[in-house]
Amino acid sequence: MENRIYGYARVSSREQNEDRQLEALTKFGVPSENIIVDKCSGKDTDRLGYQYLKKQILRKGDTLVIKELDRLSRNKSDIKKELEQFKEMGVRVKIIDIPTTLAEFPPDQMWIMEMINSILIEVLGSIAENERNKIRSRQREGIESAKKKNVRFGRPSAHLPENWKEIIKAVKEGKKKPADAIQELGISKSTYYRISKKIGV
Secondary structure (H helix, E strand, C coil), rough: CCCCCCEEECCCCCCCCCHHHHHHHHHCCCCHEEEEHHHHHHHCCHHHHHHHHHHHHCCCCCCEECCHHHHHHCCHHHHHHHHHHHHHHEEEEEEECCCHCEEEEEEEHHHHHHHHHEEEEEEEHHHHHHHHHHHHHHHHHHHCCCCCHHCCCCCCCCCCCCCCCHHHHHCCCCCCCCHHHHHHHHCCCHHHHHHHHHHCC
16 A cells, blocks of 8 residues: 555644645645645544544554654643654654654664654743643633723623513513513523523512
8 A cells, every 4th residue: 555645734723724735735745635724722632533544544564753842732741642643554744844753764864853852842841831731821821811991701791671580570470471471681591591580589
């Protein structure tokens, strides 16, 4: 069976653009139809495209190319685990931004490449994990700052008429149908039942 080459690209959100990674992968020689793209966080490896690539597509002797190490994950232990699994699968992983992973060594010198790459991956994995921790820290600080300014998160509260308690109570007493109450209050069905349960009438 012919050994194949695949590429993997990841961006953290749908608003981000993966073109830079795709350009690097195709320039390296990965056919565009062999590139899998995920648009989700790198906090772990539970991503639809990545798992499909790993479990359904890649076979022994294949090569997986990624632009940067943190495209696999921003968690150092996950990075090491994934690379070890690819090694066990017989899949060569090439990381464009780590030139030593691209080099070809004679079989009797492969240990040199593995040693160098292990050191680099340890360092870069720590950097990727630290970057994610910094992002999470900034997010927490932003939320705390917003809360101090009374910024509310989530969906805006429903604006109810002054007699909303009486309307819901009328439903409980069988004097009004829930559908009529929902229409009169101008809220969704789920909001109605949440409010009704909350006030316990």
